[in-house]
Amino acid sequence: MTRWLDDEEQRIWRNFLATTQLVNERLDRQLQRDAGMPHTYYMILVALSEAPGRSMRMTDLAHRAQSSQSRLSHAVARLEERGWVRRAPCADDRRGNIAVLTDDGFAALAAAAPGHVEEVRQSLFDALTPAQLHTLDEICTAVRSKTVGGSS
Amino acid sequence: MTRWLDDEEQRIWRNFLATTQLVNERLDRQLQRDAGMPHTYYMILVALSEAPGRSMRMTDLAHRAQSSQSRLSHAVARLEERGWVRRAPCADDRRGNIAVLTDDGFAALAAAAPGHVEEVRQSLFDALTPAQLHTLDEICTAVRSKTVGGSS
DNA sequence: CTCGGAAATTTGAACTCTCAAGCAAAGATA
DNA sequence: TATCTTTGCTTGAGAGTTCAAATTTCCGAG
Numbered sequence: 080m081t082r083w084l085d086d087e088e089q090r091i092w093r094n095f096l097a098t099t100q101l102v103n104e105r106l107d108r109q110l111q112r113d114a115g116m117p118h119t120y121y122m123i124l125v126a127l128s129e130a131p132g133r134s135m136r137m138t139d140l141a142h143r144a145q146s147s148q149s150r151l152s153h154a155v156a157r158l159e160e161r162g163w164v165r166r167a168p169c170a171d172d173r174r175g176n177i178a179v180l181t182d183d184g185f186a187a188l189a190a191a192a193p194g195h196v197e198e199v200r201q202s203l204f205d206a207l208t209p210a211q212l213h214t215l216d217e218i219c220t221a222v223r224s225k226t227v228g229g230s231s
Numbered sequence: 232m233t234r235w236l237d238d239e240e241q242r243i244w245r246n247f248l249a250t251t252q253l254v255n256e257r258l259d260r261q262l263q264r265d266a267g268m269p270h271t272y273y274m275i276l277v278a279l280s281e282a283p284g285r286s287m288r289m290t291d292l293a294h295r296a297q298s299s300q301s302r303l304s305h306a307v308a309r310l311e312e313r314g315w316v317r318r319a320p321c322a323d324d325r326r327g328n329i330a331v332l333t334d335d336g337f338a339a340l341a342a343a344a345p346g347h348v349e350e351v352r353q354s355l356f357d358a359l360t361p362a363q364l365h366t367l368d369e370i371c372t373a374v375r376s377k378t379v380g381g382s383s
Numbered sequence: 384c385t386c387g388g389a390a391a392t393t394t395g396a397a398c399t400c401t402c403a404a405g406c407a408a409a410g411a412t413a
Numbered sequence: 414t415a416t417c418t419t420t421g422c423t424t425g426a427g428a429g430t431t432c433a434a435a436t437t438t439c440c441g442a443g
């Protein structure tokens with residue numbers, strides 16, 4: 080009673096897989112090469128840069144940057160070593176930690192952004208028509224809203 | 232002269248990113264949990280299982296399984312330790328190596344497949360209408376055919 | 384035949400990610 | 414106030430990925 084994929088579904092699935100992997104690899108490679116950081120770190124810096132005070136609680140930051148808490152914790156540790164982020168204790172909750180984007184971190188992000196955006200355009204947007212882009216948006220929303228939370 | 236993303240493009244980009252990451256995570260988690268292997272290993276086993284003689288040259292296998300040669304080499308080493316794949320020298324090219332799927336490897340794949348397919352359906356197909364699926368296919372093809380090879 | 388470059392593959396080190404534990408502080412309950 | 418549970422975050426170990434540097438073999442030009 081397994082709902083196997085037929086040939087056409089298989090083809091589409093593999094097409095999808097190859098595509099998303101391609102985009103991811105290009106993104107990661109560009110950032111690593113030109114800015115010396117993986118895409119996940121870039122997302123963390125972006126999230127911080129958009130937060131009020133360029134700072135955020137670790138848990139909130141994890142959600143914003145689409146990261147697990149453990150991953151974020153490790154990543155922030157590395158970013159702290161580079162002087163791009165620093166940690167500060169949270170005033171109203173002594174368990175909490177706040178990650179703050181430093182000026183150096185902001186500068187690193189600003190330096191990395193143009194090359195990254197260009198890669199995003201070349202890897203995705205430039206290949207699509209406005210109509211395709213619109214449908215892609217709908218597709219992503221549909222996939223995400225389906226079974227967002229699984230029982231653990 | 233950076234071609235920045237406007238607000239709408241930003242939103243779509245992040246939607247896309249979150250979606251592909253979600254699908255990937257679900258895939259990886261399901262396989263790791265239920266079959267004890269990451270998705271990349273699964274793809275290698277699938278590629279081998281579909282090859283004549285259930286065997287393939289390393290380089291061909293790397294292409295088929297969307298892997299770098301280095302990654303494949305490491306992966307096959309691990310798969311060999313589990314007895315799921317073995318290496319054989321290549322007859323007509325002494326540099327070459329052939330990866331062969333063992334019976335145990337085939338059995339492991341067969342055991343993993345149903346759960347994986349179900350996850351694929353739940354994570355992607357079930358959320359989409361036939362029209363969306365068709366467009367998704369076109370989108371992926373468009374993205375992949377655009378700038379397939381970059382100058383290195 | 385010989386030399387030099389290209390191709391096939393592996394290896395090692397550095398790095399990131401995941402998972403399972405492990406603390407410490409906060410909240411709830413009695 | 415004395416637990417008990419939950420929340421926030423970190424830590425360590427194990428595993429996979431990447432990049433650059435070998436290694437071995439093949440191929441073509443002299």
